[in-house]
Amino acid sequence: MHLTRRETLAMSGAAALLALLPKGAFAKTSDEWIAEFTGGADLADSGLDLTAPEIAENGNTVPIEVSAPGATEILVLATGNPTPGVATFSFGPLAGSQYASTRIRLAGTQDVVAIAKLADGSFARASRTVKVTIGGCGG
Amino acid sequence: MISRRDFLQVSMAASALYGAGGFGNWARLAAQQALTQDQLLQFDTFGNVSLIHVTDIHAQLKPIWFREPSVNIGVGGNKGAVPHVTGADFRKLYGIDDGSPSAYALTCTDFASLAREYGKVGGLDRVATVINAIRADRPDAILLDGGDTWHGSMTCHKTAGQDMVNVMNALKPDAMTFHWEFTLGSARVQEIVQGLPFAALGQNIFDAEWDEPAELFKPYRFFERGGVKVAVIGQAFPYMPIANPGWMFPEYSFGIRDEHMQKMVDEVRGQGAELVVCLSHNGFDVDKKMAGIVTGIDVILSGHTHDALPEPVLVGETIIVASGSNGKFVSRVDLDVRDGRMMGFRHKLIPVFSDVIAPDPQVATLIDEQRAPYKAELEQVIGTTDDLLYRRGNFNGSWDDLICDALLSERDADIAMSPGVRWGPSLIPGDPITREDIWNVTSMSYGKAYRSEMTGEFIKVILEDVADNIFNPDPYYQQGGDMVRIGGMGYRIDIRKPQGSRISDMTLLGTGERIDPAKSYVVAGWASVNEGTEGPQIWDVVERHIARLGIVKLPENTSVTVTGA
Numbered sequence: 001m002h003l004t005r006r007e008t009l010a011m012s013g014a015a016a017l018l019a020l021l022p023k024g025a026f027a028k029t030s031d032e033w034i035a036e037f038t039g040g041a042d043l044a045d046s047g048l049d050l051t052a053p054e055i056a057e058n059g060n061t062v063p064i065e066v067s068a069p070g071a072t073e074i075l076v077l078a079t080g081n082p083t084p085g086v087a088t089f090s091f092g093p094l095a096g097s098q099y100a101s102t103r104i105r106l107a108g109t110q111d112v113v114a115i116a117k118l119a120d121g122s123f124a125r126a127s128r129t130v131k132v133t134i135g136g137c138g139g
Numbered sequence: 140m141i142s143r144r145d146f147l148q149v150s151m152a153a154s155a156l157y158g159a160g161g162f163g164n165w166a167r168l169a170a171q172q173a174l175t176q177d178q179l180l181q182f183d184t185f186g187n188v189s190l191i192h193v194t195d196i197h198a199q200l201k202p203i204w205f206r207e208p209s210v211n212i213g214v215g216g217n218k219g220a221v222p223h224v225t226g227a228d229f230r231k232l233y234g235i236d237d238g239s240p241s242a243y244a245l246t247c248t249d250f251a252s253l254a255r256e257y258g259k260v261g262g263l264d265r266v267a268t269v270i271n272a273i274r275a276d277r278p279d280a281i282l283l284d285g286g287d288t289w290h291g292s293m294t295c296h297k298t299a300g301q302d303m304v305n306v307m308n309a310l311k312p313d314a315m316t317f318h319w320e321f322t323l324g325s326a327r328v329q330e331i332v333q334g335l336p337f338a339a340l341g342q343n344i345f346d347a348e349w350d351e352p353a354e355l356f357k358p359y360r361f362f363e364r365g366g367v368k369v370a371v372i373g374q375a376f377p378y379m380p381i382a383n384p385g386w387m388f389p390e391y392s393f394g395i396r397d398e399h400m401q402k403m404v405d406e407v408r409g410q411g412a413e414l415v416v417c418l419s420h421n422g423f424d425v426d427k428k429m430a431g432i433v434t435g436i437d438v439i440l441s442g443h444t445h446d447a448l449p450e451p452v453l454v455g456e457t458i459i460v461a462s463g464s465n466g467k468f469v470s471r472v473d474l475d476v477r478d479g480r481m482m483g484f485r486h487k488l489i490p491v492f493s494d495v496i497a498p499d500p501q502v503a504t505l506i507d508e509q510r511a512p513y514k515a516e517l518e519q520v521i522g523t524t525d526d527l528l529y530r531r532g533n534f535n536g537s538w539d540d541l542i543c544d545a546l547l548s549e550r551d552a553d554i555a556m557s558p559g560v561r562w563g564p565s566l567i568p569g570d571p572i573t574r575e576d577i578w579n580v581t582s583m584s585y586g587k588a589y590r591s592e593m594t595g596e597f598i599k600v601i602l603e604d605v606a607d608n609i610f611n612p613d614p615y616y617q618q619g620g621d622m623v624r625i626g627g628m629g630y631r632i633d634i635r636k637p638q639g640s641r642i643s644d645m646t647l648l649g650t651g652e653r654i655d656p657a658k659s660y661v662v663a664g665w666a667s668v669n670e671g672t673e674g675p676q677i678w679d680v681v682e683r684h685i686a687r688l689g690i691v692k693l694p695e696n697t698s699v700t701v702t703g704a
Contacts, residue, residue: 053394054615057380063350063392101350109638131616133381134604 030079030113037075037088037115038123047124048074048116056106059132065101068116068124074100080110108132150483151453174240174257176496180272185485186475187365188414189277191270194285194442195464195562197319198295198303199579200506202259202493203564205465207447208531209247212704214634215612217424222446222461233449244467244490245447251527251567258494261466263306264506265491267499269469270310277473279364282312283371285442285462286420289331290319291562293578294513299327302509304335309505314338314360318376318383318420318443322584325388329355340373340418342403347392358403367414367476370407372436374400374419374429376443378618382608384585384668395425395615397432404435413479416440422619423461430454437481438472444619445531445561449488458484465564467491517575522685524572525692529565530580533609534622534632534699538563538580541691542677543626545684546663550590550674553647554598555626556664559605561619572685574678581665581678588665588674596656599642602630607638625698628654635703648698 028036034043051065066074066089076086089100104112109131116124213223224232226248235241243253244260273280288307289300300323307315314337321328332339332355342358345351352358359372377395379388404415417436419426422443430439431454439459447463451472462470468488475483510517530536539557546555563580566572593601601623608618622632631644645654654660665677685691 051398055378055381055394055618057347057385057392057394129616131607131611133608134601 027083028085030077030084033075033077033085034113034115037073037117041123043115043123043125045125047071047118048114048126050112050114050126050128052112052128052130054129055131055133059106059108061103062106062130063101063103064112065099066114066116066126067097067099068118069098070119071098071116072119073117074098075115076102076104077113077115078104078106078110079113081105081107106130106132147453147456147458147481147483150485151450174492174495176268179489179492179495180269182273182276182471182473182487183485184276185473186483188367188369188474188476189273189280190416190438190440190470190472190474191273191280191282192285192440192460192462192470192472193266193282193466194420194440194462195287195445196263196284196303196466197287197291197464197562198289199261199291199465199564200263200294200302200306200509202262202265203465203467203579204254204567205260205467206250206527206529206531206565207245207247208533210532210534210701212533212610212634212701213424214610215614217427217614221448221452222423222444240490240492241449244492245449247531250529250565254567257492260493261491262493262498263310263466264498264500264503265493265496266466266469267310267502268496269489269491271499273471280471281314281362281364281369281371281416282310283416283418283440284312284315285418285440286315286317286375287319287442287464287562288315289323291579291582293517293575293582294509296578296582296584297513298509299323300331304331305509306502306505308336309502312337313362314340314371314373314418316340316373316375316418316420316442317344317356318379319583321379321388321391322383324584325390328388332356338371338373340371341375341393342372342400343377343393343396344375345392345394345396347390350392353391359407361407361410361412365476368411369414369416370410370412371416371418372400372403372407374417374421376420376619377425382618382620382668384670386670387584395421395429397429400429401433401435404433408435414438414474414476414481419443422614422617423459424614424617425619426459427452427454428614430457430459438474438484440470440472447488451484451486458486460486462488464562517573519574520571521574521577521682522572522688523690524566524570525568525690527565527568528570528572528691530563531561532621534701535624535696537693537696538565539624540626540693540696541685542581542665542681543624544693545681546588546665547626549680549684550588550663551661552590552627552663553660554593554628554662556601556662557624557626558666559609559621559623560666561621572691574682577678577681577685581681583666585667585672586665586677587667587672588663588677588680589667589672590661590663590674592659593662594657594659595645595654598628598654598660598662599645599656602632602642602645603638606632606634606641610634610641611638622699629698629700631700631702633703634701644700
């Protein structure tokens with residue numbers, strides 16, 4: 001049986017727990033977010049896939065996906081937003097996969113950054129530039 | 140041991156020689172007054188599979204003039220690389236003689252005089268003759284249409300694409316992908332696609348709400364040809380809702396989605412595909428980058444950026460074929476597929492010289508039937524041009540100069556903006572300008588000419604935004620059009636700079652006054668992607684202007700100063 005994502009979502013709740021990050025009384029910078037999440041540990045370039053469009057079709061709702069086999073947590077940052085923190089996805093030991101997708105709002109062209117905490121306690125980083133454009137002159 | 144890449148390079152060398160046989164000879168043949176249909180179609184059938192590629196026809200049913208660009212700047216890793224080579228440099232690169240038929244077909248130099256010598260190009264009745272000739276050699280050749288087919292003329296606009304659907308169906312394509320088709324609106328696109336007698340493909344056409352593949356458009360189709368299992372994967376224009384009005388097709392999302400392309404390639408290989416062809420509307424530089432990221436594609440048939448190249452470009456083990464636009468060229472690619480792999484190819488970019496290639500009588504009749512209800516309207520002469528009217532070029536074209544002049548005078552504006560599209564045939568000095576000619580360079584489903592106030596600061600934001608869509612050094616951020624054309628204002632552009640600092644010295648041409656970021660200016664333009672745009676249709680604005688002028692004369696446009704090229 002082949003299930004579309006629509007059917008899968010309808011059938012069961014997602015395995016990942018999504019914590020929407022509150023707007024803090026003071027906005028932390030991206031570097032502060034990363035330092036807090038990793039404790040200053042080194043960041044590997046592999047082990048985490050971040051999928052995002054190169055150019056957003058609508059900056060108000062940009063689909064992104066993160067996937068990091070074995071991860072316990074994945075932090076997502078929109079580095080160019082007034083408040084960069086977007087979400088932290090936590091994966092429990094029973095999670096079938098360490099994958100999450102959501103839609104985020106981007107204030108303008110910027111790098112979206114994801115940091116994964118892997119099972120062995122190491123960290124991986126991925127980044128994609130998403131362009132937000134007024135568009136209109138394609139030929 | 141000889142690697143497959145070596146095989147392909149041998150094919151490249153052979154193709155270059157073969158191209159010289161087909162192309163270089165034309166000069167001599169023409170000198171002998173012997174440019175014939177047989178020579179244009181001559182091809183020693185090769186291997187076991189043939190592909191026929193047409194793309195970006197833009198609803199041009201009849202023969203036209205089409206001048207290739209003189210300015211087509213490459214950036215980043217594509218600086219100086221094809222297709223960003225024009226004029227004499229292009230002729231030198233491919234060994235094409237000045238004044239030869241191939242110089243006329245592929246470059247811009249001496250266009251008007253060569254046009255008079257060699258005649259018009261294209262016409263789908265001539266394209267039909269070329270396709271039939273290839274099918275006579277190889278009856279099971281696969282005909283693939285790269286899209287931008289159901290847009291670009293009065294008859295196409297007034298029939299919502301039906302004229303093109305009728306004529307293309309007569310050519311019997313095997314598959315198609317899409318771009319401007321979606322500007323007919325999703326309801327009409329769905330209606331046509333549901334009745335198409337061939338595959339409508341796009342691995343990157345997704346349901347916008349659920350971000351999963353759209354049901355109506357399949358990612359790929361298999362063909363059994365010459366004992367070979369061939370997979371054709373479609374790739375629609377990635378930036379449809381950005382470059383064109385997304386509100387006309389809100390159910391769909393696009394994007395390059397190269398990771399999904401890889402998945403599709405792996406899937407078709409897993410199902411036994413021995414040859415993987417990508418029918419693409421990415422644009423050439425995007426295809427080049429994608430070929431370096433996605434592994435397992437043998438042939439990319441490239442569309443969107445309207446480039447015509449007499450040889451494929453080899454990236455890794457993938458060949459990329461660019462087949463021009465407006466019905467001016469047909470590409471034939473013969474492939475040798477053995478033991479589940481492409482081991483060699485032979486390629487010819489066939490120029491459709493309308494006076495040399497005989498029209499197919501059945502398709503000619505069918506075309507005339509589509510045009511019959513509109514014949515009087517189409518043929519009405521509005522004025523005459525003293526100058527060459529063309530569109531292609533990164534910063535301006537004389538057609539757009541005329542359109543901007545029309546907007547400035549008919550809409551009483553300080554500044555005019557015309558979109559940097561690449562479609563639209565040319566006219567040569569002395570030609571009458573018919574209503575059809577005006578529609579050929581303006582017709583679209585969102586053609587209303589707006590008139591609004593914009594601050595100097597906002598005008599700069601627009602120019603910077605569009606410039607980055609062309610000159611971003613990463614092809615994945617390029618949308619494949621040209622710079623928005625500006626009337627009434629000049630500027631300087633340094634294409635090497637990042638977005639936000641390319642544009643400077645914005646000046647009103649009339650007074651020489653510097654644009655003030657805080658001041659508001661009256662701007663007239665057309666082709667806004669915003670819903671609810673109001674104003675007269677652009678073709679009516681241009682027609683009134685030309686009727687008033689009678690004879691069109693355009694001074695050379697020197698309003699844009701380009702540095703960093």
